[in-house]
Amino acid sequence: MRQVNNIFPSFLVIVSTVVFWELAVGFWDIPHGILPAPSQIMGEAVRLRSVLLGHALTTLTEALAGLILAIFVGGVVGALISSFGFIRRAFLPILVITQNIPMMVLAPLIVVWFGFGIQPKIGIVTLVCFFPIAVNTADALMRSDQELLELLKSMGATRWQLMRLVRIPEALPAFFSGLQIAATYAILGAVFSEFAGGTSGLWLFIGRSQRAYRTDQMFVAVVLIALLSICLFLLVRWLARIAMPWHISESQMYSDE
Amino acid sequence: MNVIDVRGLTHQFNRNSGGGRAPAILAIKGLSFSVMEGEFVAVVGPSGCGKSTLLRILSGLIHPTEGEVFIKGQKLADSNPIAYMPQRDLLLPWLNVQKNATLGARLSGVSKAEIQSKLPHLFRQFGLDGFQESWPSQLSGGMRQRLALLRTFLMPRDVILLDEPFGSLDAITRRDMQNWLQGVLDSDQRSVLLVTHDVDEALMLADRVLVMTNRPGKILKEVRVEFPRPRYTQTLTLPKFTELKELLLQSLAEA
Ligand SMILES: Nc1ncnc2c1ncn2[C@@H]1O[C@H](COP(=O)(O)OP(=O)(O)OP(=O)(O)O)[C@@H](O)[C@H]1O
Ligand SMILES: [Mg+2]
Numbered sequence: 033m034r035q036v037n038n039i040f041p042s043f044l045v046i047v048s049t050v051v052f053w054e055l056a057v058g059f060w061d062i063p064h065g066i067l068p069a070p071s072q073i074m075g076e077a078v079r080l081r082s083v084l085l086g087h088a089l090t091t092l093t094e095a096l097a098g099l100i101l102a103i104f105v106g107g108v109v110g111a112l113i114s115s116f117g118f119i120r121r122a123f124l125p126i127l128v129i130t131q132n133i134p135m136m137v138l139a140p141l142i143v144v145w146f147g148f149g150i151q152p153k154i155g156i157v158t159l160v161c162f163f164p165i166a167v168n169t170a171d172a173l174m175r176s177d178q179e180l181l182e183l184l185k186s187m188g189a190t191r192w193q194l195m196r197l198v199r200i201p202e203a204l205p206a207f208f209s210g211l212q213i214a215a216t217y218a219i220l221g222a223v224f225s226e227f228a229g230g231t232s233g234l235w236l237f238i239g240r241s242q243r244a245y246r247t248d249q250m251f252v253a254v255v256l257i258a259l260l261s262i263c264l265f266l267l268v269r270w271l272a273r274i275a276m277p278w279h280i281s282e283s284q285m286y287s288d289e
Numbered sequence: 290m291n292v293i294d295v296r297g298l299t300h301q302f303n304r305n306s307g308g309g310r311a312p313a314i315l316a317i318k319g320l321s322f323s324v325m326e327g328e329f330v331a332v333v334g335p336s337g338c339g340k341s342t343l344l345r346i347l348s349g350l351i352h353p354t355e356g357e358v359f360i361k362g363q364k365l366a367d368s369n370p371i372a373y374m375p376q377r378d379l380l381l382p383w384l385n386v387q388k389n390a391t392l393g394a395r396l397s398g399v400s401k402a403e404i405q406s407k408l409p410h411l412f413r414q415f416g417l418d419g420f421q422e423s424w425p426s427q428l429s430g431g432m433r434q435r436l437a438l439l440r441t442f443l444m445p446r447d448v449i450l451l452d453e454p455f456g457s458l459d460a461i462t463r464r465d466m467q468n469w470l471q472g473v474l475d476s477d478q479r480s481v482l483l484v485t486h487d488v489d490e491a492l493m494l495a496d497r498v499l500v501m502t503n504r505p506g507k508i509l510k511e512v513r514v515e516f517p518r519p520r521y522t523q524t525l526t527l528p529k530f531t532e533l534k535e536l537l538l539q540s541l542a543e544a
Contacts, residue, residue, distance in 0.1 A: 179379060186348045186373045187396040187444065197392075201383040278383045278424045 068248035077252045083237075088256055090232040094150060095222035095264065098157020102214055105158060106165025107207070113166065114173035131163050135221065139228040153225035153233075160221035161214035168210030172203035205279060208272040215268045219261045290362070292448050292480045293324040293347065298356035299505075300342055316342045318505035320356070324448070324480050329518070331483045331491035333537065334501030335544055340484040341376055343506070344450045347482070348373035361447065372446040376453050378437040380425040387421040389436055393444040404443065414473060415439045431462045438470070442477065451483045455490065464522075467493050471519035488537045492530060493520055500540045510540040 050070050056062070057069040064072065077084065109127075113120045139156060146152035176199045184194055226235035234253050241249035272279070298320040304311040316339040324330045334340055346353050347360070349369050358365040372393065380389050390412075391404050412418045415435045425433060434454060441449055454470075455463040467490060474481065485491050491498045492514055500510040512533060516524050524530055 187393045
């Protein structure tokens with residue numbers, strides 16, 4: 033019920049914006065090349081559904097594969113940074129600096145090195161996504177509750193048991209908030225990676241539409257990108273709930289008050 | 290036989306804060322006492338006098354600067370026959386009630402089957418029956434405390450150290466928990482060392498009360514409480530009880 037109440041206001045805003053948009057385009061007779069009406073965009077979406085599906089699948093595959101790789105790379109890098117002071121001092125500053133290099137610049141280079149296939153695109157998504165996961169995980173692993181660790185030591189826990197029973201579960205919420213940021217980057221990163229060239233993908237579709245002056249088709253692609261991003265975001269949220277059932281019960285308790 | 294023997298214990302914290310050295314803190318100095326088998330000893334003392342530090346030393350988590358500690362005649366080592374319940378309940382939010390309860394026993398190497406055979410009875414005794422599958426966050430303050438106690442009692446250790454187990458509870462719940470703890474100890478006669486702020490609690494539960502001085506802490510006074518255990522609310526109104534209470538409060542004021 034609370035969830036519905038939360039979504040309802042934004043839903044109202046979206047619906048009224050679309051209605052206003054539709055009426056405004058007709059009322060002021062805005063040229064289709066500048067701003068197509070929502071109904072026209074919908075029509076194009078339906079007409080081009082099979083072509084769109086192909087492009088969207090390409091982009092989604094790049095994003096998902098990149099994100100999954102980023103989870104592993106980010107998790108491992110985060111664990112290494114948190115466990116070894118030397119690695120932290122040597123690599124963390126470098127990592128932060130590399131994050132400031134825009135991917136748009138890197139994409140053509142990566143194509144020069146690795147070609148037009150899907151692998152370099154997955155690589156770009158991974159590069160964009162692993163950082164928030166790594167930093168969040170490392171930070172959380174370093175902040176483990178010392179008293180909790182002490183208590184388990186007094187019970188006779190081994191190093192590995194401390195990791196499994198305290199450090200990892202304690203770091204999960206931070207890991208997932210990093211993953212949530214990464215998920216919002218993933219689709220964007222995949223679209224950017226297609227900037228460097230290829231034969232399929234939503235960026236390609238936008239480029240073609242632009243050259244054909246089909247503003248309505250460009251809008252279709254933009255909406256699709258937004259939808260994919262939202263789906264990925266919700267997927268991560270759902271995974272977080274599955275992985276941390278105790279976490280929900282905690283927030284539920286607070287919301288009941 | 291003494292299960293705990295502490296002789297001339299001294300502990301100093303050398304604090305290194307952010308590169309610079311803060312002055313060292315002498316938490317305990319020349320502290321000696323002992324606990325006999327099956328005895329319940331309470332320690333009262335002003336805040337910051339080193340009570341928690343003492344328990345952490347006894348459970349082997351920090352090494353004392355000076356002095357000797359013997360647990361059941363053995364020199365203090367890394368693994369001791371001691372179950373320690375820290376000042377915060379420190380339940381693991383990601384384990385359900387049952388897994389939290391059995392954590393200490395499992396880590397101490399007790400077999401699953403052996404724990405399972407004791408559990409149903411203990412869950413009833415600790416007032417947690419029906420909550421086995423709940424998360425700790427769904428328990429009340431008193432239940433959380435009982436769960437932390439259950440976890441401590443389930444460990445196969447001869448000595449139990451309790452650091453202000455009821456400190457965070459309201460007066461009524463605390464009284465209930467004290468009565469209930471006496472019931473538990475009636476059927477499970479292990480040695481207990483209890484740290485508390487509450488003089489009434491110490492007199493209600495303990496065979497002997499030790500008063501600690503301000504930091505650096507040492508034993509200032511020892512008071513024997515002769516009322517038979519378990520004790521009931523009526524005990525609180527006996528003239529002898531009031532007399533002991535006055536005595537303790539007076540020594541605390543001097544501490
Ligand atoms: N890890 C530590 N590093 C430095 N100083 C410490 C540390 N732990 C405790 N101390 C200091 O040692 C003294 C005794 O602390 P301790 O926690 O044992 O007190 P306490 O008697 O348990 O107090 P309370 O009744 O408030 O729980 C305090 O002055 C505290 O500041
Ligand atoms: Mg304390």
